[in-house]
Amino acid sequence: MSTKTLGIALLGVGPGSEPHLQSLATLADSVDLRWALARSNPDKARAAVPPSTRVTADLQEILADPLVEAVIVATPAYTHLEIAAAALAAGKHTLVEKPLDVTLARAEELVGRATAHGVHLGVVLQHRFRPGAQRLKQLLDSGALGAVQSAVLQVPWWRSQEGYYAKAGRGTLARDGGGVLLTQAIHAIDLFRSLVRVRAVVASQIATTAIHTMETEDFASALLTLGNGAPGVLVATTAMYPGRAEVLELVCRHATATLEGGTLRVQYHDGRSEAVEGEAKSGSGDSIMDFSPDAHIALHRDFFGAVAEGRPPTVTGEEALATHRLIEQIVRQGKERAA
Structure with a gap:
């Protein structure tokens, strides 16, 4: 994996974000968590993320940051298509929590959006x-x-x-x-x-x-x-x-x-x-x-490595x-x- 620090954003700071935050803390030397999206409980979100991470309810504010190269979508499944589609359209490599979305049709549309925009889509299937x-x-x-x-x-x-x-x-x-x-x-x-x-x-x-x-x-x-x-x-x-x-x-x-x-x-x-x-x-x-965040750490390393090296991640959108x-x-x- 490249030694370059990768600017990322965590979209969603609910319970599903916990292993991601633990992993990102471990990878802090190579990953810069620049933003966190919190559409509710912003104070709770600020307490969960590093002090240098900016918290906002505005997705477009995050996507407008040119130093954000990749995002992690950790919101409820029914929101994945809209949030991930916006990130992909902005040219951000996107790692989505499982499942891709709540229906097969929406999951297929999400994978199609990634292909159309030519950026990486990975899925959190860490086993x-x-x-x-x-x-x-x-x-x-x-x-x-x-x-x-x-x-x-x-x-x-x-x-x-x-x-x-x-x-x-x-x-x-x-x-x-x-x-x-x-x-x-x-x-x-x-x-x-x-x-x-x-x-x-x-x-x-x-x-x-x-x-x-x-x-x-x-x-x-x-x-x-x-x-x-x-x-x-x-x-x-x-x-x-x-x-x-x-x-x-x-x-x-x-x-x-x-x-x-x-x-x-x-x-x-x-x-x-x-x-x-x-x-x-x-x-x-x-x-x-x-459970231990170790598998998330390994998955993050693989996905961020894929972004840095220009290769597909292990768990692609097509695999999910x-x-x-x-x-x-x-x-x-x-x-x-x-x-």
């Missing part, structure tokens, strides 16, 4: 940057594990009604765009898809359990055909008390690999084994930002769009099955 996940990708790409024979992804998370879904807009299509798949499990699904690819959704179920009162789903399951034709299974919920870390299990020709939270364990058929230890916390529970399309297909087929 790809955990050391265990990166080692698993290396092993798959090198052929050390052999061909994937089957894959199972479980996201057994917990969100309470009182502490999470009772808050305004949560679990609604208008604010979030979806339930457990698009809002919580999207990180694990994106990692899963990036590792094994998905050719088809064979069948799916979605439901809202009696545990929650919400518009969208808190349970989803799917039978999948992986990119190489092998079978796959996905189960995700926010109704499994008290919740535990997501688990990805790959049965391969020469080994079985298990990624639980951030920890990778590989057992080879010849008796060898290897492990990469990682964080157990992953976002389950009502304290939604109670492919994950959104998979989720949309699971939801659509689940609704059709229930009709």
